[in-house]
Amino acid sequence: MNETIKLLQNHASIRAFKDEELTEEQINTIVKSAQMAPTSSFLQAYSIIGIRNQEIKEKLSVLAGNQPYVAKNGHFFVFCADFHRHTLGAELENYNEPLALDSTEKFLIGAVDATLAAQNAVIAAESLGLGTVYIGGIRSNIEEVSELLELPKHVIPIVGVAVGFPDQDPGTKPRLPMENVYHQDQYQQNNEILKIQLTSYNEIISEYYNDRTNGVRKDRWTEQTTRMLTSEKRVTLKNFLAQKGYLLK
Amino acid sequence: MNETIKLLQNHASIRAFKDEELTEEQINTIVKSAQMAPTSSFLQAYSIIGIRNQEIKEKLSVLAGNQPYVAKNGHFFVFCADFHRHTLGAELENYNEPLALDSTEKFLIGAVDATLAAQNAVIAAESLGLGTVYIGGIRSNIEEVSELLELPKHVIPIVGVAVGFPDQDPGTKPRLPMENVYHQDQYQQNNEILKIQLTSYNEIISEYYNDRTNGVRKDRWTEQTTRMLTSEKRVTLKNFLAQKGYLLK
Numbered sequence: 290m291n292e293t294i295k296l297l298q299n300h301a302s303i304r305a306f307k308d309e310e311l312t313e314e315q316i317n318t319i320v321k322s323a324q325m326a327p328t329s330s331f332l333q334a335y336s337i338i339g340i341r342n343q344e345i346k347e348k349l350s351v352l353a354g355n356q357p358y359v360a361k362n363g364h365f366f367v368f369c370a371d372f373h374r375h376t377l378g379a380e381l382e383n384y385n386e387p388l389a390l391d392s393t394e395k396f397l398i399g400a401v402d403a404t405l406a407a408q409n410a411v412i413a414a415e416s417l418g419l420g421t422v423y424i425g426g427i428r429s430n431i432e433e434v435s436e437l438l439e440l441p442k443h444v445i446p447i448v449g450v451a452v453g454f455p456d457q458d459p460g461t462k463p464r465l466p467m468e469n470v471y472h473q474d475q476y477q478q479n480n481e482i483l484k485i486q487l488t489s490y491n492e493i494i495s496e497y498y499n500d501r502t503n504g505v506r507k508d509r510w511t512e513q514t515t516r517m518l519t520s521e522k523r524v525t526l527k528n529f530l531a532q533k534g535y536l537l538k
Numbered sequence: 539m540n541e542t543i544k545l546l547q548n549h550a551s552i553r554a555f556k557d558e559e560l561t562e563e564q565i566n567t568i569v570k571s572a573q574m575a576p577t578s579s580f581l582q583a584y585s586i587i588g589i590r591n592q593e594i595k596e597k598l599s600v601l602a603g604n605q606p607y608v609a610k611n612g613h614f615f616v617f618c619a620d621f622h623r624h625t626l627g628a629e630l631e632n633y634n635e636p637l638a639l640d641s642t643e644k645f646l647i648g649a650v651d652a653t654l655a656a657q658n659a660v661i662a663a664e665s666l667g668l669g670t671v672y673i674g675g676i677r678s679n680i681e682e683v684s685e686l687l688e689l690p691k692h693v694i695p696i697v698g699v700a701v702g703f704p705d706q707d708p709g710t711k712p713r714l715p716m717e718n719v720y721h722q723d724q725y726q727q728n729n730e731i732l733k734i735q736l737t738s739y740n741e742i743i744s745e746y747y748n749d750r751t752n753g754v755r756k757d758r759w760t761e762q763t764t765r766m767l768t769s770e771k772r773v774t775l776k777n778f779l780a781q782k783g784y785l786l787k
Contacts, residue, residue, distance in 0.1 A: 290567075290732050291541070291665050292541050292542060292665075293541060293542045293662070293665035294567060294662055296569055296663055297571040297574055297575075297658050297661065298571055298574050299574075299664055300575070300576065300641060302576060303656045303713055311703065318543060319595060320539075320720045321716065322545060322547055323548040324713040324714070325547050325548075325710065325713060326657065327547070327549065327551060327657075327660065327670075327671075329671045329672070329674050330674070330766055331711070331759075331762070332763055332766070333719070335719070336719055336720075336721060336722045336725070337719060337720045337721070338722075338723070338725060339721070339722055339723070340723055341722065341723060342723045344578050345724070346766055355574055358751065359550045372602070372716065372767070373732075374714075374732060375760075375763050375764070375767055376750060377729055377732055377733050377759070378736055378759070378760030378763050379738060379763075379767070380733070380757075381733060381736060381737065381760045381765045382761055382764045383673055383738075383767070384758050384764050386766040386768070387601070388764070388768065389768060389769050389770045391769040391770060392771070392773050392775065392776070392778045393745075393779065394677065394770070394771060394772040394773070395767075395770070395777045395784065396680075397649060397677075397696075397775070398674070400649055400650065400676075401649065401653050401696065401697065402651075404649075404650050404653040404654060404657070405656075405657050407654075408575065408576075408653070408654050408658065409546050409657065409661075411576065412542060412546065412556040412658075413543055413546055416541075416542035417543075417570060422576075423576045423578070425578050425647070428643065428646075437724075438724050439724040439725045439727055440725050441727065444725065447646075455708060460602060462580070463729055464573040464582065465567055465573070465623075466543045467570065467573065469623065470569075470582070470583060470584070470585055470586060470588045471569045471585075471586045471588060471608070472574060472586070472588070473587075473588055473590065473595070474587070474588070474589055474590060474591045474594055474686055475587065475688040476585070476587060476634060476689050476693065477685075477688060482622060482631070483622075483626055484626050484630060487626060487627055487630060488630065491630075495563055503675055505639070509630070510580075510627070510632075511624075511627030511630045512631055513580070514581060514624050514627050514628075515624070515627055515631045515633050515637070516630045517581070518581075518621070518624055518628070518637040518638055518639070519635070519638060520638050520642070521631070521640060521641040521643070521787075522642050522643060523641065523643040523645070524640070524787070526641065526642045526646070526787060527641070530642065537642065537776060537786055538770075538773070538776060
């Protein structure tokens with residue numbers, strides 16, 4: 290097993306960081322690695338906001354649902370879908386119509402590009418011995434987050450990533466059985482088989498929580514996910530996207 | 539520079555593969571690496587279809603816009619947003635209401651999870667000496683692709699990835715200037731500065747094409763992107779998502 294595979298397979302989110310900032314060199318390495326990620330049709334339809342300013346981090350932390358590691362970390366990154374520079378590019382080309390950015394497809398391209406860059410950044414950071422955690426919570430108050438970061442039209446925060454010097458070692462969390470996630474040639478259509486796989490995974494996850502909490506928690510995975518999916522969250526996203534030029538037609 | 543950073547920063551898409559299939563061991567390593575990717579709220583809201591069957595690959599290749607490397611590769615992966623197993627999980631929990639999957643946010647969670655898994659797969663494959671190329675074209679005829687792969691409700695193809703033994707070495711393609719993509723603390727709001735950066739990048743890209751095509755092509759980056767963004771593509775996505783249970787409310 291090579292070093293990169295080891296790194297990928299040993300990933301765990303880190304939610305406690307030492308009080309130490311990333312160096313400029315570390316930030317540059319992480320951003321350059323992010324930039325070399327694949328990108329749809331070479332559009333490079335994303336931007337990265339790197340936050341060092343403690344006041345902005347504190348505000349973000351509140352907006353993201355009071356997650357302390359959004360404020361306390363070595364550096365905080367926000368990866369955004371971004372077609373703003375393409376609109377400036379069109380001006381440079383003397384193209385005076387609005388660009389065609391109204392389809393769901395276009396927003397998806399930006400979201401995928403931002404995520405590809407983010408995951409490269411995470412892997413680069415981890416290879417430098419740093420810890421990382423994704424923060425979907427930056428979408429919880431997306432309008433306020435966008436104002437705080439002064440994002441123009443066509444720029445949408447997709448994911449945040451806190452990076453820093455790890456102050457914990459939580460170990461990996463067992464994933465779904467491979468045969469539940471990986472389908473050969475066509476999707477496994479037999480729901481009874483899929484349910485049997487989920488049931489055996491429930492036992493693994495229950496035991497995982499039991500071990501880590503000395504018996505306090507024993508959640509099944511399907512119990513967790515069902516609880517989480519009984520109500521919609523972040524329902525302002527659609528209107529926000531429309532305001533920002535993505536009509537999701 | 540460590541091996542992983544080198545790998546990330548030397549990424550280039552490979553579009554010509556030798557006539558050799560991936561081994562089971564390679565596929566397992568790639569899929570297990572993908573599964574260890576971060577996932578929103580531990581939902582693991584994605585599935586991977588791995589295609590070995592040559593007939594299915596040929597059909598996919600046509601549906602993806604006649605890209606030959608979709609048919610000729612060592613293995614083809616389709617990464618899908620997937621909340622199907624969560625609906626089965628709800629049945630296991632005796633929860634009889636439909637899950638709340640109507641918001642734009644929920645679809646975005648699935649798309650991000652699928653992309654994170656895909657990028658881990660790509661990096662794992664490249665670390666094994668394999669080449670990769672993303673195929674957004676699987677969304678060009680998304681309904682037919684979904685029928686071919688027998689995807690149930692709530693399963694949406696997000697990206698394809700062709701993997702194989704490289705039969706070309708195209709070298710890296712220069713990305714946008716870092717200061718155009720990376721913003722310190724808040725978005726760089728001065729459009730004139732952003733345009734100057736784009737103009738100098740245009741020269742780099744023009745020269746890149748000039749060198750690679752012996753003067754046949756000299757496209758500016760903003761010329762390419764403007765041409766690409768004057769019309770909507772894949773406009774069926776929204777209706778398809780609605781059919782599959784994602785209303786994007």
